[in-house]
Amino acid sequence: MKSTTPNGFTxxxxxxxxxxxxxxxxxxxxxxxxxxxxxxxxxxxxxLFSLVQYTRxxxxxxxxxxxLCPSHNRQHCINDWNQxxxxxxxxxxxxxxxxxxxxxxxxxxxxKHAELKWKPSGSKRYIRFNQSGETRNQNGRLTYCLHxxxxxxxxxxxxxxxGRARKASIExxxxxx
Numbered sequence: 001m002k003s004t005t006p007n008g009f010t011x012x013x014x015x016x017x018x019x020x021x022x023x024x025x026x027x028x029x030x031x032x033x034x035x036x037x038x039x040x041x042x043x044x045x046x047x048l049f050s051l052v053q054y055t056r057x058x059x060x061x062x063x064x065x066x067x068l069c070p071s072h073n074r075q076h077c078i079n080d081w082n083q084x085x086x087x088x089x090x091x092x093x094x095x096x097x098x099x100x101x102x103x104x105x106x107x108x109x110x111x112k113h114a115e116l117k118w119k120p121s122g123s124k125r126y127i128r129f130n131q132s133g134e135t136r137n138q139n140g141r142l143t144y145c146l147h148x149x150x151x152x153x154x155x156x157x158x159x160x161x162x163g164r165a166r167k168a169s170i171e172x173x174x175x176x177x
Contacts, residue, residue, distance in 0.1 A: 037148045045155035059129035065090040069126035077125040081116040114146045133163040145177035
């Protein structure tokens with residue numbers, strides 16, 4: 001007669017496997033969370049840099065003043081960069097979008113647990129490019145700060161009066177958060 005042995009797991013084997021898996025997951029989650037936050041900061045930086053470059057390009061294309069600014073009513077620029085961002089042609093150079101001035105783009109707010117700061121040499125309410133792609137003597141830093149627990153993930157765009165922009169080092173950006 002053949003002896004039969006069960007093919008499968010015992011309750012003890014199953015509990016041991018669950019404990020090992022939960023230990024591996026709990027030790028890997030903080031690193032994964034930091035990885036995700038870092039990627040989110042990079043993604044928002046790319047989005048903001050594209051908006052700045054788009055605004056400059058449209059100013060040259062329209063041969064007019066084009067403004068990038070936060071707005072709550074799609075007409076007036078405000079000083080809260082955590083609101084939706086509006087890009088519009090300011091043909092009469094009054095820094096307000098009038099009914100006949102075209103909205104080129106609206107971008108959604110940056111999200112929870114984050115803040116966007118504009119520290120310029122000129123107006124804090126907008127970034128303005130003229131028809132030659134310059135900022136009309138306005139330079140500054142656009143800083144994105146993502147707060148996750150005790151960690152902060154920061155990215156920064158440095159704007160020059162010439163209209164050019166570059167990425168700041170992460171250390172420079174973190175000083176602004």
